[in-house]
Amino acid sequence: MKPLDWSAQLTTRVAAAIRSARKAAKLTVAELAEGCAALGLPVAGTTITNLENGRRHSVDLAEFLVLARVLGIPPIILLYPLGTAGTVEVMPGEEVSTWDAAAWFTGEEPIATAAAQGTPRDLLDTFRSHSDAVVAARVSTNLAKDRRQKANVTLDPARRETLLETAAGYEQLAFDDCRELHQFRSTMRERGLMPPDLPAELAFIDDVDSGRAK
Secondary structure, eight states, X not given: OOHHHHHHHHHHHHHHHHHHXXXXXXXXXXXXXXXXXXXXXXXXXXXXXXXXXXXXXXXXXXXXXXHHHHHTSOHHHHHSOTTTOSEEEEETTXXXXXXXXXXXXXXXXXXXXXXXXXXXXXHHHHHHHHHHHHHHHHHHHHHHHHHHHHHHHOOOHHHHHHHHHHHHHXXXXXXXXXXXXXXXXXXXXXXXXXXXXXXXXXXXXXXXXXXXXX
């Protein structure tokens, strides 16, 4: 397939996904256009209609992103029809599974060894690992608080003792998870990377470095 043909097919696929997502969200073209304007990037209703009807053969990247936001759908789903198409032409003449195309786009292709430090894949993997560490710390911290709270309101001595023992176990797990997250963030900063902001309930992890530990 010629590059121009591939480009047109790509736009057609994205336009079809936009139309499908719009209908699933029960939005009219006018409402979709209004949503885009509300986000600060007006996309005319005629532009959306022409795109969906195949009269427009390209879509601007900024338009694409704001349309995805208004539709409430991850942009990658508009690019690669996971679950509805087994394969997709990821590049002119290169047909691969739809999942492989999506994994390439997000940098998740399987690799045999860890990516070399400083490479784009290493950067993505580092931030994914940080996200996993945040989830682990949130879960263990919340479980510890929940069991401690339940122990404090029960009038059953045996149940209270059991809940306190469980809470102590979760608190140790939460301590270990938070310490690991703190160390991970410190390592990121040593590498010159800026870690994402922490959820409010885990903000104390960074307070340790600023001398404001609570």
